[in-house]
Amino acid sequence: MVVLALTILVGAVSVLSLGVLLWVICKHFWIEHIPEGITHPMRLRFLSCFLHLSMTWGMIFEKLGLCYAAQFASFLHDLKPLKKDPDVVVTDIHFGTVPVKLYKPKEPSSTPRTGIIFFHGGGSILGSLRTHHNICLRLAKDCDSVVASVGYRKSPMYKYPVMKEDCETATVHFLRSLHVYGVDPARVVVCGDSIGGHAATVVCQEVMNRKDLPKFRAQVLIYSLLQSIDFQSPSYQQNDNIPLLSWNLAFYCWCCHLDINSSWKSVIKNGKHLPPEVWEKYRKWLGSEHIPERFKKRGYQPVPPGPVNEDAYEEIKFILNATCSPLIAEDDIVSQLPETCIVSCEYDLIRDHSLLYKKRLEDLGVPVTWHHMEDGFHGVLNTFDIRFLSFPCSSRIMDVVIQFIKKL
Ligand SMILES: *[C@@H]1O[C@H](CO)[C@@H](O)[C@H](O)[C@H]1NC(C)=O
Ligand SMILES: *[C@@H]1O[C@H](CO)[C@@H](O)[C@H](O)[C@H]1NC(C)=O
Numbered sequence: 001m002v003v004l005a006l007t008i009l010v011g012a013v014s015v016l017s018l019g020v021l022l023w024v025i026c027k028h029f030w031i032e033h034i035p036e037g038i039t040h041p042m043r044l045r046f047l048s049c050f051l052h053l054s055m056t057w058g059m060i061f062e063k064l065g066l067c068y069a070a071q072f073a074s075f076l077h078d079l080k081p082l083k084k085d086p087d088v089v090v091t092d093i094h095f096g097t098v099p100v101k102l103y104k105p106k107e108p109s110s111t112p113r114t115g116i117i118f119f120h121g122g123g124s125i126l127g128s129l130r131t132h133h134n135i136c137l138r139l140a141k142d143c144d145s146v147v148a149s150v151g152y153r154k155s156p157m158y159k160y161p162v163m164k165e166d167c168e169t170a171t172v173h174f175l176r177s178l179h180v181y182g183v184d185p186a187r188v189v190v191c192g193d194s195i196g197g198h199a200a201t202v203v204c205q206e207v208m209n210r211k212d213l214p215k216f217r218a219q220v221l222i223y224s225l226l227q228s229i230d231f232q233s234p235s236y237q238q239n240d241n242i243p244l245l246s247w248n249l250a251f252y253c254w255c256c257h258l259d260i261n262s263s264w265k266s267v268i269k270n271g272k273h274l275p276p277e278v279w280e281k282y283r284k285w286l287g288s289e290h291i292p293e294r295f296k297k298r299g300y301q302p303v304p305p306g307p308v309n310e311d312a313y314e315e316i317k318f319i320l321n322a323t324c325s326p327l328i329a330e331d332d333i334v335s336q337l338p339e340t341c342i343v344s345c346e347y348d349l350i351r352d353h354s355l356l357y358k359k360r361l362e363d364l365g366v367p368v369t370w371h372h373m374e375d376g377f378h379g380v381l382n383t384f385d386i387r388f389l390s391f392p393c394s395s396r397i398m399d400v401v402i403q404f405i406k407k408l
Contacts, residue, residue: 020060024052033241035347039375043389048243068156070125070256078130083385088140090133095173098166099151101129103140104181114145114217114405115183117174119167119203121194121222121379123245123253124155132193134385138398139191143405146181148174152199156256163257164323167199168206175213185214189405193381194245195253197224201326201357205333215338217408220401222343223378226353227325228254230286231268234300235351245349245378258319264312271305273312278320279305282328291355327357335364341404342368343397345376371400 028049034041054076058069066072084090091102105113116139120132129151140147152166171190178185192200197220204219230236231247240247255262267273288302322329340361344354354370361368373380376393384394 020056021053024049024056028052028243031241032243032246035242037375038347038377039393040391043383043391044243044377047383047389051244070154070156074122074126074128074154077126078128080130082130083134083137085137085141088137090137095148095150095170098170098173099129100170100174101133101136101149101151102181103136103147103149105140105144105146109144109182112178112182112184113187114143114408115174115178115181115188116140116143116145116147116405117171117188117190117200117203118147118149119152119190119192119196119199120149121192121196121382122154123250124160124163124195124257125253126154127194127196131382132196135193135381135398138385139402139405142402145189145405146183148181150199155253159259160257161323163195164199164202167203171203171207172213175207178214187217187408188214189218189220189408190216191220191222191401191405192224193222194378195225195257197221198226198326200224201226201337202323204337205322205326205329208333208336218339218341218404219337220341220343220404221354221357222381222397222401223345223348223350223376224342224353224357225350226357227286227327228258228319229274229282229325229328230271232271232303233286233288233352233356234291234296234298236349237300238298239347239349239351239377242347242349242377247349250349258324260316264309264316267309267312268316271303272307272309273316274305275308275313276305282320285328285360286356288352290359291352295352295355327353327360331364334360335366337361337366339367339408340369341401342370343373343376343400344370345373345378345380345393347376348378350378369404371397373397 034044054073055069058072061067061072062069087106089104089106093100093102118136120127129149136147136149150170152163190200190204200219204216342354342358344351358368358370373393380391380394381397383390384398
């Protein structure tokens with residue numbers, strides 16, 4: 001009897017697993033699109049299916065009330081083994097209440113080193129100290145620097161502004177204790193990818209005016225999320241179904257992080273979440289006329305904003321806060337930002353954030369080093385150390401970032 005029940009159970013689980021796998025693969029081929037400019041399309045297909053498989057199982061467990069989808073997906077992504085390097089000492093510590101992984105070159109140095117405070121990406125729902133471990137290890141080793149990677153609390157368990165507050169707490173703690181870690185106060189760099197780049201620039205904008213703290217020497221922003229206002233710029237239209245960040249996934253992360261009702265989807269897609277005068281006010285910074293023509297060649301249809309949905313506006317207007325959309329911080333803030341390295345990817349949903357922020361910084365006299373990856377897509381950096389699945393572009397991003405930091 002028991003044997004029979006077990007057999008049925010195992011059979012049912014196998015059929016379900018196979019069904020989920022087939023569903024994910026079919027959905028990938030049905031919806032997602034891999035442009036010719038991306039090298040190794042099969043690797044990207046594999047990565048995309050893995051991401052969606054982990055999220056789909058997560059959704060099943062979420063529906064069963066066991067955990068959030070992203071928690072389960074993160075659990076799977078964190079199974080990646082941590083690399084060791086005999087030249088770098090890695091310690092798990094806390095800055096205040098915030099967990100931090102600290103990377104320090106083993107070799108003693110006669111002079112203080114460069115310090116890097118690093119914020120990982122993952123749309124605020126995924127990513128962790130583990131998923132970005134190898135990136136930080138490499139930064140510490142190749143830049144001969146002390147890296148503090150920040151394990152901020154994620155959505156959907158913790159909503160905006162918890163992530164920002166954790167990042168700020170960790171940063172202030174680090175800046176106050178540089179001498180403990182042998183870091184030169186004149187050479188502290190803030191760095192992040194995707195929403196980690198968002199955290200980097202928000203922290204930079206917030207901390208800059210504090211007289212009691214050393215100033216950042218530079219910021220490194222890798223395909224960063226820099227605004228939460230406009231979802232119809234050219235890159236949103238051109239790259240809406242390109243792995244690893246589709247429009248729908250970005251919107252899902254946005255709702256989780258900002259605690260916004262996902263039923264506003266079509267309102268937001270049509271720009272009806274803000275009144276025309278607000279669009280007009282920020283056009284000088286967000287308007288697609290500020291994006292060079294060569295980035296519109298793959299197609300772009302301007303969407304005139306429809307009449308505002310007042311209820312949506314009421315719920316959503318806090319996104320106009322610069323801690324949510326650092327791209328629209330005032331001139332007197334942006335003009336004081338330190339030298340910046342921006343990495344953008346052509347096949348990235350949020351490519352235009354980088355292009356627009358670059359323009360703002362340059363217009364206000366901030367030195368910008370810009371690297372545009374013609375074959376890059378969102379999230380590519382995380383593949384730089386997965387042997388069979390890595391993309392040449394990820395090594396190039398690592399190299400340009402390391403070069404930039406070494407020259408400071
Ligand atoms: C989201 O909006 C829908 C439709 O307006 C509503 O039925 C639902 O209760 C809302 N959900 C939450 C969590 O507020
Ligand atoms: C922006 O948000 C922060 C909290 O994250 C708040 O302290 C600040 O007052 C807000 N600014 C405006 C203009 O609403």
